[in-house]
Structure formats: C-alpha cells, structure tokens
Amino acid sequence: MERTLYIEPFSGVAGDMFLSALCALTEAYPLIESLPEKLGLPDGKIEFQELNKNGIVCTHIKIVDTGANHHSHSHQDHAHHHGNHRHLSDIVSLIENGRISENAKRIAKEIFTIIGESESRIHGIPIETIHFHEVSGVDSILDIVGCAVLIDQLEITRSYCDPICVGSGSVQTQHGLLPVPAPATADILRGMPTFKGDETGERCTPTGAAILKFLAPRFESCPLPATRIAYGPGQKTFRAANVLRLSLCESDAAEPGNDRIWVIETNIDDMSPEELGCDFQDALLAAGAVDVVLTPAQMKKGRPAVSLSALAPEPVRERVIDFILENTSSIGLRYYSARRRVLQRRKIEIDTELGTLLAKETIRPSGRKTVKAEYESLKALAQKHSLSLAETRRLLDERSS
Incomplete structure (x- = not known):
C-alpha cells in the first residue's frame, strides 16, 4: 500500500x-x-x-x-x-x-x-x-x-x-x-x-x-x-x-486488476509520419510506456497533425516525458493520472500442427476465457510454412474447431 x-x-x-x-x-x-x-x-x-x-x-x-x-x-x-x-x-x-x-x-x-x-x-x-x-x-x-x-x-x-x-x-x-x-x-x-x-x-x-x-x-x-x-x-x-x-x-494499486496510470499527451504538426513510426514507438515502449496511440488531428488554421498519447506507470513517468520531449518537435505536453482496470491475463503456448503458437489468455469478468494469438508468433509460423497471415490464421482456426 x-x-x-x-x-x-x-x-x-x-x-x-x-x-x-x-x-x-x-x-x-x-x-x-x-x-x-x-x-x-x-x-x-x-x-x-x-x-x-x-x-x-x-x-x-x-x-x-x-x-x-x-x-x-x-x-x-x-x-x-x-x-x-x-x-x-x-x-x-x-x-x-x-x-x-x-x-x-x-x-x-x-x-x-x-x-x-x-x-x-x-x-x-x-x-x-x-x-x-x-x-x-x-x-x-x-x-x-x-x-x-x-x-x-x-x-x-x-x-x-x-x-x-x-x-x-x-x-x-x-x-x-x-x-x-x-x-x-x-x-x-x-x-x-x-x-x-x-x-x-x-x-x-x-x-x-x-x-x-x-x-x-x-x-x-x-x-x-x-x-x-x-x-x-x-x-x-x-x-x-x-x-x-x-x-x-x-493507493488502491494493491487491489488485483486496479491501478493508476499516467496519460501523457502532446499534439505534433511538424514531423513526418516516418519519424513517429515503428522505431520511435519501440523506443518509447523501451523507455517504460505501456501503450502508445497516434491519432490524426486537425489543429488551428486547418493544419493536419498527430495527437500522441502514451500510458506510463508512476515510476517511469518522468523518463517517458523526457523521451517524448527529447525525440519529438513538441515544446510542451500535458499529463494526468487516470484509473485503470486490467483483466487478469497470462501468456500460454499452444501446440498446433504448424508448430508452437504463443498466445495470450484473458479471463473476462464472467469467468469466460478468451485466447488471442501473439502477432509475432503467428507471423513466424506463416513464414516457416510459406503462408500468408490470413491463411495461417484460417488453418489454425479450422484445426482447433
């Protein structure tokens, strides 16, 4: 506590x-x-x-x-x-x-x-x-x-x-x-x-x-x-x-599934999309952010822009803020605390005819379990068997039903 x-x-x-x-x-x-x-x-x-x-x-x-x-x-x-x-x-x-x-x-x-x-x-x-x-x-x-x-x-x-x-x-x-x-x-x-x-x-x-x-x-x-x-x-x-x-x-952070998170936001209208692409997002996640969202926005005078929103836990809030201010053209941002409810989840391995598939199992409030394949694991199986992602997903769905 x-x-x-x-x-x-x-x-x-x-x-x-x-x-x-x-x-x-x-x-x-x-x-x-x-x-x-x-x-x-x-x-x-x-x-x-x-x-x-x-x-x-x-x-x-x-x-x-x-x-x-x-x-x-x-x-x-x-x-x-x-x-x-x-x-x-x-x-x-x-x-x-x-x-x-x-x-x-x-x-x-x-x-x-x-x-x-x-x-x-x-x-x-x-x-x-x-x-x-x-x-x-x-x-x-x-x-x-x-x-x-x-x-x-x-x-x-x-x-x-x-x-x-x-x-x-x-x-x-x-x-x-x-x-x-x-x-x-x-x-x-x-x-x-x-x-x-x-x-x-x-x-x-x-x-x-x-x-x-x-x-x-x-x-x-x-x-x-x-x-x-x-x-x-x-x-x-x-x-x-x-x-x-x-x-x-x-804080009630000790209660299972409940914690507080910091929402960090800024609007950017003078950077190319490539500069905010995968490399930037991966580095932001490595700095401690748990999620990153880029949303198209329109600023004053009709200027097209991107609204950057990152979620960060308390211990790494300042590190995430510093990273954004160092690696974007933004000269200021806003941040505020929000409550977050997270469902209980765990990573699992599923043996399939195509190989071992990594997935995430989530428990819904009713107790029902849902399973979602991890993208990178699905992609690896598709490449291994020279299949498209869509075809790999369809084959796995058919063989599990």
Whole structure:
C-alpha cells in the first residue's frame, strides 16, 4: 500500500503547525509528550492546546522552554546553557544521542542541514561555524525532531503540495528587522511556487520551509483519495483560518486488476509520419510506456497533425516525458493520472500442427476465457510454412474447431 501526504499550506506553514498536524494524523500525542525526555532536554515541556480557527477546532502542540538546568555545569547542560547559540554539530550530537529510530535521526539531521546550508549561503560563513539562532532553541529542536519521528512513523512514499503562502511585511529576528519572507525562508523555498496572500505578517518560517523541502513534494493536485485529514493550527490569528491541512492518501494499486496510470499527451504538426513510426514507438515502449496511440488531428488554421498519447506507470513517468520531449518537435505536453482496470491475463503456448503458437489468455469478468494469438508468433509460423497471415490464421482456426 502506497502512502502519500497531501500538504495544503494555504495559510502558511511553521514547524509547530507541521508537528501539530502530523501528531493529529498519527494520534501520537503520548509519543510527542515523551520526546523531551528521549532527547535529554529537561527544559522542554510539551503542552496541548485546543484552538478554534474560524470554526476548525484542532490541537496545537506548544513547546515551552522551562529553563530547567540552564545553570548546571555538566557537559550536556552546557549545551542547554547556550540555548539559542548552538552550532549544527551541537544539534547533530543531541539528535544522535536521542532514543529515537535511526531513520528519524536521519530525517531530523537532513532538515537541520537544509537550514544550516541556507544560513551559510546568506551569511557567507562555513556551515560548521554557523550559530543557529531562531532554530536552535528547545522549541525548534523539538518541532523538527518531532516531525522527523512522525514522518518516519507514517512511512510516506511521496507527497504533493499546494503553492505556499509566505506573507508580506517585515519580521524581527536575531539579526534585526528583515523582510518577509525572511532570507533563510526565501532561500529554502527556491524553486517552489509561493504567493504573498492578502494579509501582512510572516506566514512561512525557516523551519516550516525546511520540512517542506525535505519532503520534496510535487506541486500538483494529489491524484489519490484522502483516507485521513488533520489540521495543525498556528498561534497567530489572521482573517483566514491559520491552519495547515495534511491529508493521508493511500493507493488502491494493491487491489488485483486496479491501478493508476499516467496519460501523457502532446499534439505534433511538424514531423513526418516516418519519424513517429515503428522505431520511435519501440523506443518509447523501451523507455517504460505501456501503450502508445497516434491519432490524426486537425489543429488551428486547418493544419493536419498527430495527437500522441502514451500510458506510463508512476515510476517511469518522468523518463517517458523526457523521451517524448527529447525525440519529438513538441515544446510542451500535458499529463494526468487516470484509473485503470486490467483483466487478469497470462501468456500460454499452444501446440498446433504448424508448430508452437504463443498466445495470450484473458479471463473476462464472467469467468469466460478468451485466447488471442501473439502477432509475432503467428507471423513466424506463416513464414516457416510459406503462408500468408490470413491463411495461417484460417488453418489454425479450422484445426482447433
């Protein structure tokens, strides 16, 4: 069963919103409550608050820095004393020593590295010497590690996301007053579709952006039905509901005969038929397409054209798209997901007086079986006996009746 996460950050996204939504999706509240102890962070306290955001009642996970043991002189507490001045190595060490799964540790370290690399680019300082300010406190550490633990638990295979609301105006940081989105946030979000929204204020934080970047979502509508939906509220109040919506979507591809397929289409009006002939189609099938159809079409101004349509499974979709764009004159195409029902079938060998014939046996919904000879096998028998295809097929039909 494939598990997909659909992210809707229409009111922005922050680490606490992600943590709250993921926790609601997994119902893992006791696990998150025990996280400070698992990470050796006695100064972190987890509080659960029920918030009403424009009629959406959801649980917000608030992390409070109690200041416990800040003045202790042990090595571990010395790191706490530095609070908002931890280096990446301090945070990595804290994660490595935590009592969480190895995969959760990997995810958490990758998210922090995304932020560290961004800070390094912005400030022109090697990542090893960067002081984490906004994201090195107890709250940000628990937000990110908590999200890592829950992402690991969900076993997400892919994710989709809507464009991200980043807000506008300015925000006060350790470095002073900065524009929204903050430089680190803008850097992390490079390549992702964003919009400012109609209200001022910071709507996407570096932590939220880094979690999004780790998930590497496709920015398109999720083609799968949602099986579970959860909301993660932000503490700020805007006119629009300040919530992050996450949907867990599961594929029914495991059901026999049912799967999803990608339909890839383009119209071509400036290539000769020979260029789209057998060699091109064989190569397209070799690239992973499971079917290719060429349909005559008439484009604007009466130009004759060919409509090319290919079917491709999810794992090879991009490879098939790249092949079409590399090997045709098309400068753009469209693709969309479709449901497909495939009848149960198998290849069989039939002993005939002319020789062994390869065929495909298909089971119809009623249970009735139908058999169709494979073209290449039929052609080989015809050539072997110096017969036409039509004559070979007729002889086989007569002798099987």
